[in-house]
Amino acid sequence: MKLTFIFPMQAYKKHQPKHRTWFGVEPPTVAKLKSLVPDDIECNFYDERFEDIDFLNPTDLVVITINTFTALRGYQIAEEYKILGKTVIIGGIHATLCPDEASQYADATIVGEAEISLPKAIKDFRLGLLKKIYQPEERAELKNIHLDRSVFKGKWYLPVKHVEISRGCIFDCKFCTIASMYKRKVTLRPVDEVIEDLKHTKSKLIAFIDEDASSDMEYRRELYTKMIPLKKKWTAQMTVKSLLNEELVELMAKSGCFSVFIGMETTNREVLDNMNKKHNIISDYEKAYANCLKYDIPVSVGIIMGYEGDTLQNAKEVFDYVNSHQHFMGIFTTFFPFPSTPAYQELKSKGKLLCEKWWLEEKDPFNLPIIKYDEDNDFTGVAYKYMLEYLSYKNIFKRFLESKYSMFKRLYIMAFNIFMKINFHSFG
Numbered sequence: 001m002k003l004t005f006i007f008p009m010q011a012y013k014k015h016q017p018k019h020r021t022w023f024g025v026e027p028p029t030v031a032k033l034k035s036l037v038p039d040d041i042e043c044n045f046y047d048e049r050f051e052d053i054d055f056l057n058p059t060d061l062v063v064i065t066i067n068t069f070t071a072l073r074g075y076q077i078a079e080e081y082k083i084l085g086k087t088v089i090i091g092g093i094h095a096t097l098c099p100d101e102a103s104q105y106a107d108a109t110i111v112g113e114a115e116i117s118l119p120k121a122i123k124d125f126r127l128g129l130l131k132k133i134y135q136p137e138e139r140a141e142l143k144n145i146h147l148d149r150s151v152f153k154g155k156w157y158l159p160v161k162h163v164e165i166s167r168g169c170i171f172d173c174k175f176c177t178i179a180s181m182y183k184r185k186v187t188l189r190p191v192d193e194v195i196e197d198l199k200h201t202k203s204k205l206i207a208f209i210d211e212d213a214s215s216d217m218e219y220r221r222e223l224y225t226k227m228i229p230l231k232k233k234w235t236a237q238m239t240v241k242s243l244l245n246e247e248l249v250e251l252m253a254k255s256g257c258f259s260v261f262i263g264m265e266t267t268n269r270e271v272l273d274n275m276n277k278k279h280n281i282i283s284d285y286e287k288a289y290a291n292c293l294k295y296d297i298p299v300s301v302g303i304i305m306g307y308e309g310d311t312l313q314n315a316k317e318v319f320d321y322v323n324s325h326q327h328f329m330g331i332f333t334t335f336f337p338f339p340s341t342p343a344y345q346e347l348k349s350k351g352k353l354l355c356e357k358w359w360l361e362e363k364d365p366f367n368l369p370i371i372k373y374d375e376d377n378d379f380t381g382v383a384y385k386y387m388l389e390y391l392s393y394k395n396i397f398k399r400f401l402e403s404k405y406s407m408f409k410r411l412y413i414m415a416f417n418i419f420m421k422i423n424f425h426s427f428g
């Protein structure tokens with residue numbers, strides 16, 4: 001039996017070859033799915049960000065993973081395969097948020113995690129008993145799991161490797177799909193399994209899949225202490241609060257933390273409250289940066305523009321704030337109302353969604369009028385404009401000159417920012 005995995009590109013890129021990427025990281029989701037497939041099944045994989053799919057390559061089963069940005073393209077691919085008489089299974093975060101939509105295109109849709117459902121669906125397919133929807137009743141235990149990277153053989157990716165530590169997040173931000181998918185329940189891998197995984201991961205550069213690399217202090221102390229001899233360089237996402245703990249930041253540095261990412265979103269308290277992001281306290285940032293600077297850990301920040309209550313004046317203030325610090329990267333994005341999140345429901349009930357199923361439009365989502373803004377505070381194109389301004393040579397050099405990080409980190413950050421500037425349109 002032959003099985004084909006598909007990691008789709010974003011649909012609008014299909015018609016704009018210059019937007020197709022030439023660089024990218026391995027998609028860990030596919031390595032996870034591969035680890036769940038019985039050994040006697042021959043597997044093939046198309047990463048459509050880099051390569052065209054050969055629809056005529058023989059296969060019995062097609063397994064597509066979709067997020068909200070790649071859902072439309074995933075559906076188009078499913079339809080093409082179905083015309084050829086192939087059986088298609090769709091899963092992933094978007095299929096979990098919108099199972100009824102996905103099941104219009106798939107023979108079977110898998111809601112939630114793959115660990116229990118994918119092996120079951122493959123077994124049912126072999127028996128000719130494939131069901132329309134699979135939904136596990138329980139969360140997967142993150143024990144004895146691994147990523148099977150053999151599926152990436154023959155493909156070229158950036159050397160950074162993802163390693164999973166946890167799934168889910170204890171917080172409940174209204175715009176967040178992780179909160180909607182995992183409902184505030186966090187599952188953690190046993191420390192020793194993460195360490196074994198790291199030992200067997202050939203690359204020195206690790207990106208942890210972990211919503212808050214500071215949660216559960218006892219766990220973190222043990223993990224980071226055991227990582228010290230491995231001499232890896234790692235990055236992860238965490239909350240600003242946790243960076244106030246100098247002992248933790250020092251231990252992170254010793255264990256090889258290269259940089260961290262914080263979902264800062266905005267500097268405006270009212271907007272943070274609207275987002276239900278109460279744990280972001282603006283006055284914490286300077287102290288957190290000071291700790292990070294002391295241990296030479298640059299911080300990347302994610303900024304969302306155009307959320308309920310946001311103003312163009314706020315956008316300017318947050319841009320100036322981020323641009324006045326040398327972050328590893330400031331990432332400015334428009335607020336996207338992801339389906340099934342409370343933020344989406346609120347906009348819908350207030351009649352403020354101009355395009356309810358924006359992910360099904362074959363256009364660059366960054367240029368789509370999705371939300372009805374107030375006349376005085378129209379955010380269309382605003383985050384994009386600030387992203388370009390942030391990546392202007394003038395600002396990159398200004399941040400380099402003003403930075404107090406070590407010379408190695410300053411040069412590295414500058415080079416990374418220039419790389420992002422040059423390749424901005426092919427990112428993703």
Ligand code: B12
Nearest residue numbers: 027028029032065067068069091092093110113114177428
């Ligand atoms: C690593 C990562 C990336 C990597 C690799 C992506 C990948 N999927 O492998 C890269 C850098 C490419 C990436 C890019 C983007 N990402 Co990203 N990424 C992540 C991150 C941090 C981890 C994903 C991961 O590997 N998790 C571990 C695996 C094991 O879990 P999983 O993917 O959730 O899959 C589980 C289930 O969903 C399910 N499942 C998934 N697929 C399938 C398929 C089948 C058939 C089945 C049965 C089950 C199944 O089983 C898995 C385990 O049980 C997540 C945040 C997070 N914590 O999940 C964001 C996240 C997935 N990314 C997100 C976004 C928005 C993007 C970008 C659009 C960013 C951008 N503006 O460019 C691009 C999209 C590019 C693209 N072409 O897809 C959002 C998606 C939101 C949404 N509703 O779609 C997330 C959730 C971040 C967030 N908090 O909002 N990303």
Ligand code: SF4
Nearest residue numbers: 169171172173176179
């Ligand atoms: S803290 Fe981050 S991952 Fe957690 S719910 Fe908020 S946005 Fe989502």
